[in-house]
Amino acid sequence: MESEHQVPIWFFVGFLLLIYGLLILGAGIYALQVPTDVQLNLKTSWPDAPWFFLHADVWWGAVMVVVGAGYCYRFHPWRPGETITGRSK
């Protein structure tokens, strides 16, 4: 295998989670203003649900952003000695 300028798979994982997290978090924040059908239905069948659970996209999106950003930072391809498997040489 070649050994220069390798992008670890963990970076790809982090990148995808970060992008997805941002999209889901953005949709969640938007839905705070304009609730989605799922949230309206849940509120009907689950009237005592805390806000936290009705807006799972906000906190789940945030979790994905944090995990994704963490992986991107830890395994960024410019870090010396990284390989595609994330193993420092």
Added chain:
Amino acid sequence: MPSISLFAASEKGLISIGPLDYGIIAIYFVVVLGIGIYLKKFAGTGEDFFMAGRKMTAWIAGLSFISANLSSLETMGWSAMAYQYGMLGAHAYLIGAIPAILFLAIVMMPFYYICKTHSVPGYLSLRYDNRAASLAGISFAMLTVLVSGASMFAMAKILHLLLEWDMNASIWVASLTVAIYVTLGGLVSAVLNEVLQFFLIWFGSLLIPILGLVHAGGWSGMVAKIQHNVPIIFADDPVTKNADFTSLWRSLGSFDTNPMGIDWFGMVFGLGLAVSFGYWCTDFLQVQRVIVAKNLRAAQNGTIIGAVLKICVPLIVTIPGLLGLAVLLNPDGSPLVLVGENDVRANITNHTFNDVLPLLMGKYLGPGLLGLGVTAMIAGFMSGMAGNVSAFATVWTYDVYRPLINRKASDHHYLTMGRWASLLGVLISIATAYALFYFSNILEFLQVLIFFFIVPLFGIVILGMMWKRATPTAGFVGFLTAIIASISMWVFVHTFPDGFRPAPKVVLGKDAVVTKFEAPGDARSEKKITRVIVESGSLETTNVPIAVEGEKAPVWSGDVTIKVEVTLPDRAAKGDRPEENVAVLAPEVTMAASKEMTKFGADAVPVVLKPGVKVHASDVQQTFVPGKFNAAHVKWIARSDKAKPMAVNMYSGFWTLLICVVTTIGVSLVTRPRPDAELKNLVMGLTPIPDEGPCPWYENPLLWAGLVGAVLIAINIIFF
């Protein structure tokens, strides 16, 4: 509302997704293709392409090992099992997996790893000879592409049912994407994409049990709701409606005290020993993921990481199935009743067991999250196909092409052959998927096909590793005998010497105009249809006698136009066979009074045919039916005529392993073994463990295997 333009979704499928969800799915395709293209430069030799350079870390090996198994058929299928059988479905992740994975890590991995084999058939070639290896190689190569095609067909069908996506487009887009990234990057690409898929599956699935458990009032709230709902949902099944859905072992005392129709012996020795060890220890697709680790310790620890992750899978599979029993409700608050695929109401008035996970996705996931869930589903299918295709390329090139066709080619030649084999594997998979359009009943056959070969394979591999006296001839004879025995048992339980008559049914045509009468339901039961009148139009009957005016005997087959009003029976039988309920299916009919289109399914209701109604009657009797089990034959395999299909498969696996071991030992005693010098690094006692330097406690495979074993025991005690 502005949300409509931004997140508008179609209302046709079981779940609806919008532009944001489509965007998330599209990003996934771009990223996996990007990874495939990027990894091409890392697959420059045969060792790189087929064995990922043997440089994978324990974490990558472990995640890939478990992802290769965690396909969408698995998650949807076992969620459905949990809805149908309760916690018994979790055995597939506990006794049905963990002991075998730990055994692979601690006992078998040193032999696989130290002999530097590239595949399980490759090990057979080194340990025995080319006869057993070629039989394993050819059968495995054939099976991988067939299973891959079946998985692709299932994906297309599920995406069509859920989202109304075009099946052709689903098959071609997913298959071509897999073809590109596997052909370019080989096993490296397949393995690394499986790592990506692992994260997608967990982030796409974990929210459902979290929200569902909170919704149900925690574990105890869910259990209380299950106990309340199960007698209503399974009102017609006396065993299931009284079954304990939240225990692992309490109901396994006999075959007729649990909905799975299995006893503890079948669960322990069939699933826990034969099927589980066969699948996890000798299915090359699984083993390939961990033998490509950078060293023996990483291979062992990677396998144990796989065991840890496997033990967690019930969180995203079993719990959603149980939640389906607790939180899926009709608008009036009564439990939503899901039914089996063979039920008369399936996909007409009721969703099926297989829909439990998508229904929960639709209930809890909004825009974006739903796209993530669907992406995880697609990723699961594609990953399964990629795994099968990369395994096919390796086994074809190293275990069939090289020993049987071209022994002395260069590494570059084999690398090129591997790339073409990957492409060929995808094309055969696509052809298989299209074949299933016309022969969908083969799917049932394909799912058990793998067990014909995997269990016997484990028998000869483990004897080969543990007993140096096992001879090449015995390996081949034992393997072949067990395969034949396994197939024979399968044929035996599906054979009906006196003929099998499919359950009588009436299917109303689209042109039928009907009136139906119903009895009101109450809190403990659904509304029931009591009588159906067909005013005009056509229908088809199977195994239903029609008392036609002017005929001495009832008409069972042929085309009939009703002249004088006639009533079809609610129960029917031919000769001295027991009577069975007549199922009435109306997938799309018109109501006589309102002229509205409707659909319904009913069981054991009289159907009145008015003059002018056209009937196409069939009288069907078969002697071999792959989808049905002959109870009279089942008792010889599974010790009881009350055993259900799952029990029969588990017992068949147990007998197959026993036959394989006994035959191999017997033949070994009368044939010539290979000399010790030829068995170095292949058999216990002749395989020195290499010194890999000091081992810190946190990298000690024995320690982690012990801990995982302890957790397994604890879970079984807690949920006993």
